Amino acid sequence: AEKAKKSAFSLETKFPAKLYGNLRLDTSYDEGEINEGNFARWVEPEVFIDDDEQFNMTARQSRLGIDFAGPSTPWLETSAKLEIDFFEGGKENKNTIQMRHAYLKLRWPQQDLNLLAGQTWDVISPLNPSTLNYSVEWFSGNIGYRRPQLRLEKGYQCGGNTRLLLQAAMVRNIGHTDAFSDVVDTGEDAGIPGFQGRLAVSRPIGYTGKEASIGVSGHWQREDFHTPDRDDHTEYDSQAGALDLTLPLTSLITLKAEAFKGKNLDMLLGGIGQGINMVTMEEIESQGGWAQLSVGPICNMTYSVGAAIDDPDDNDLANGARSKNTSYWANILYDINEAVTVGFELSKWETEYKN
Incomplete structure (x- = not known):
């Protein structure tokens, strides 16, 4: 054979x-x-x-x-x-x-111009902290996720090594199933896409060998809720503004931070996952952010410490709703070799509820 x-x-x-x-x-x-x-x-x-x-x-x-x-x-x-x-x-x-x-x-x-079509990260709030926790502080101060989009990006050199970046995207309007029918996606039913944009400035910090950047971004989307008898509907807007910062302090130390404020942000994983008060049928306003300091690599080790908060407006919440979510974390990653990394993270989570 x-x-x-x-x-x-x-x-x-x-x-x-x-x-x-x-x-x-x-x-x-x-x-x-x-x-x-x-x-x-x-x-x-x-x-x-x-x-x-x-x-x-x-x-x-x-x-x-x-x-x-x-x-x-x-x-x-x-x-x-x-x-x-x-x-x-x-x-x-x-x-x-x-x-x-x-x-x-x-x-x-040659034009410093990009066109992206498909699914990837949101334009708004583009940073993520370095956590072992898979959710990277979503629902606790870090907003933005992934969704289908058509994105245009244009860069401009502003003298020296300074670069201005403009980003605009038309995105899939993802809501949640209708509170009454459990069938209709409230984002799809709005009949229009969502929109996101960002303006950022970046430049290398010479003594660190790394690039610093600061950005301001925004988001607008709409949801359409039907009444129980399906003969009427109400539209709700989701909107947010955000700031992001990446600042190398030395060649080994970097500060990253984001802050946001908006309403009906559950589609961006904000508001501790709460967008509409299902009792009053009103949008829930929320604000928050996160900051992290990372050090390394030093002797194959990288260290990070950070904190985050998501704080919805109590006046917009029903009794029993999540009213504040804070988290603190510290982690260490050790590269055993080029292919294998082990890590340990300690975090503290505190979630408050209305009444």
Whole structure:
């Protein structure tokens, strides 16, 4: 019999493609009941059981992606990205794939102009803190997520190494299922897209070898809620303004921070996940932000400490709603070698409820 040929992995594409990703195991111990378990969003109220300890272990944050390099000329560069993880759902040992990024990007380098079509990060509040917690302080002061969009970016050189960046995007209007029918997506039913924009200035800080940037961004989207008998509807706006800062203090120390203020921000993971008061049917205003100081790498170690807060307006909340969410964290990452990293994070979460 002919000897079986040894199989080998092969990835063939018409244009260059780079496969990347990581395999990751996260474990967590919580002194009280945390929503949602594998990662922290807020602390559940201790109505019946105090100090309800929990332990979680998951490989859901393992990630796989492909970067595609399309045909390019000195005038036009084309690229694309596809990235997934496993946080969509499913049993804890049978996780479901979640699409994170899927987009095509056209870049005109001589004009410093980009056009992006597909799903990726929001334009508003573009930074994320360096946490081991998968939710990177969403619902606790960090707003912005990923959604389908058509984005245009234009850069301008303003003398020396200073660069001005203008970003504008038309985005998928993602609301939530209608409070009465559980069928209609209130964002889809608005009949129009959402819009986001950002203006940022950046320049290298010579003595650090890194780039500093400051940005201001905004967001507007609309939801359409139907009445129980489906013969009338009410429209609600979601809007926010935000600031973001990246400031290298030395070659090893960097400060990052964001702040926001707006209303009906659950679609941006703000307002502690609360957008509309379902009793009064009014928008919930909220404000907050986060800041983090990172140090490293030093001897293969990187350290980060930070704090975050999301503070909805109590006057807009129903009794029992989440009225304030604060978190504090400190972590350390150690690179065992070029391919393997271990980390430890300690965090404190405090969630207040109205009345």
